[in-house]
Amino acid sequence: MALIKVMGIETEYGITVKRSAEFDPVAASTLVVNSYKDRAKRQVAWDYEQENPLMDARGFQSEPSAPPPDEESSAVINDILTNGGRYYVDHAHPEYCTPECTNARDLLIYDKAGELILELSARIAEQTFDGQREIIIYKNNSDRKGHSYGCHENYLVDRRVPFQTLVDVMTPFLVTRQIFTGSGKVGAENGTEPCAYQISQRADFFETEVGLSTMVDRPIINTRDEPHADEKQYRRFHVIVGDANMAELSTYLKVGTTALVLQMVEDGLIGDEFKLRNPVAAIKQVSRDLTCKRPLELVSGRRMSAVQIQREFQQRAARFVESRKEESPYYAIEADVVQKWGEVLDKLEEDPMLLRQELDWVIKYSWLLAYQKRHGLSWDDHRVAMLDLQYHDIRPNVGIYHRLLKAGHVKRLVSEEAVIHAITNPPLDTRAYFRGLCLKRFASEIHAASWNSLIFDVDGKSLQKVPMPNPLRGTQELVGELMQRCRSAAELLQALEGGAPAGPSNG
DSSP, rough: OOOOOOOEEEEOOEEEETOOOTHHHHHHHHHHHHHHHHHTTTOEEETTOOOTTTETTTTTEEOOOOOOOHHHHHHHHEOOTTTOEEEEEEEEEEEEEEOOSSSSHHHHHHHHHHHHHHHHHHHHHHSSSSSSSSEEESSBBBBSSSBOOOOOEEEETTSSHHHHHHHHHHHHHHHHHHHHOOOOEEEEEEOOOOOSSESSGGGGGEEEEEESSSSSEEEEEEEEEESSSSSEEEEEEOOOOOOOOOSSHHHHHHHHHHHHHHHHHTTTTTTTOOOOOOOHHHHHHHHHHHSSOOEEEESSSSSEEEHHHHHHHHHHHHHHHHHHHTTTTTHHHHHHHHHHHHHHHHHHHOOOGGGGTHHHHHHHHHHHHHHHHHHTOOOOOHHHHHHHHTTTOOOTTTHHHHHHTTTOOOOOOOOOOHHHHHHOOOSSSSTHHHHHHHHHHHGGGGGETTTEEEEEEOOTTTOEEEEEEOTTOHHHHHHHHHHHHHSSSHHHHHHHTTTTTTTOOOO
């Protein structure tokens, strides 16, 4: 049976400082991340020991370009959050990583919580300025100067699935899913074919089918083999082709549909019948086809549109979900994903503008068309490009998405109360629960953290590491009573050493 899809999203945000003569994105990002930290608590470093982003799923390891940061630097650029996530400086961007989640609804909520964390951080950071400068954060994927930054997804996958099988199935799925996951973009970049408007912000930047890099010669399928879990049982499918989304339905379908397709792969229910003849060309073609109807050429000789390919995946997923109705703990959410997936495909086939309150690329396109009509502007007017960027501004009173939301022109799937709760509280059904609660209660005695371990520093004793190799351990059900019972980190460690049932390290 397919694994529960433990998953997460890591988003690099764009940043600038208004009215700053010497803008330094690294310094600004560091200021923003550090402004969010609770200075009354000890700074917890990120433990890089178990990370290996250079291990390739094809069986080799690349040479490192730079060593990981030292412990002091790690504590400065990292903030491990009480919601179980991570907030840190990645190159020249503030990056927010959600905690591990088991379903699309929870992941959507924690992704949205990240927007509030970034906005709060920026406003606190501004207090160090002279009152004139303003920090602006964008949840987008391009600075329009040739640089693209990512919104990466991660999915727990059974190690027994051959990586080539993942490549064969997931390539056509990821190339065509942008018809509902794209966040929309004015113009083209990276020397690609000119266009007025396209579906995806990231499509122009993919130049090869399979590879390890996430920054140059970007591949559609990333081969990073860094599971953040027991490497003998699991791999992490690291998806780098997705856009950063503002619209909730786009995010919900992005992760919900991908998780279902990966489960079907694990159960051997789908093969390479939709393999594309030229995936790199196809990802750009789909992005430029606002009708979603242009046919793509398959290796088999068939020609199918992005909607038709997605329809095949959706129909198989519908049968798959119903077949597991009695055994899946997340059936209700999975069934909802399949239903919304089908409804979106119906509307895209009839007229994409029917989704002008639901999907990012259509919301933005519809609004820009209306603005152009009112002011007599063309697509190549610089004001249109600026409005494109402003759609992704996370400031609630300035960003176009947020203004449309307040005016009732965008539909929501989750409540603001749930998102606010997720800022400081972890999900209950993954190891993020144990990590988040430990950081809430024992932060002063935690030396470092990573996705799969916590390192405690208690009473001047030698550092003690608590491994967490199974993402589905450390849940409220398994350790909730233990966490309530232990009044200190020392008590917790003693209980774990004594073989507390269902502890984080139990497989």
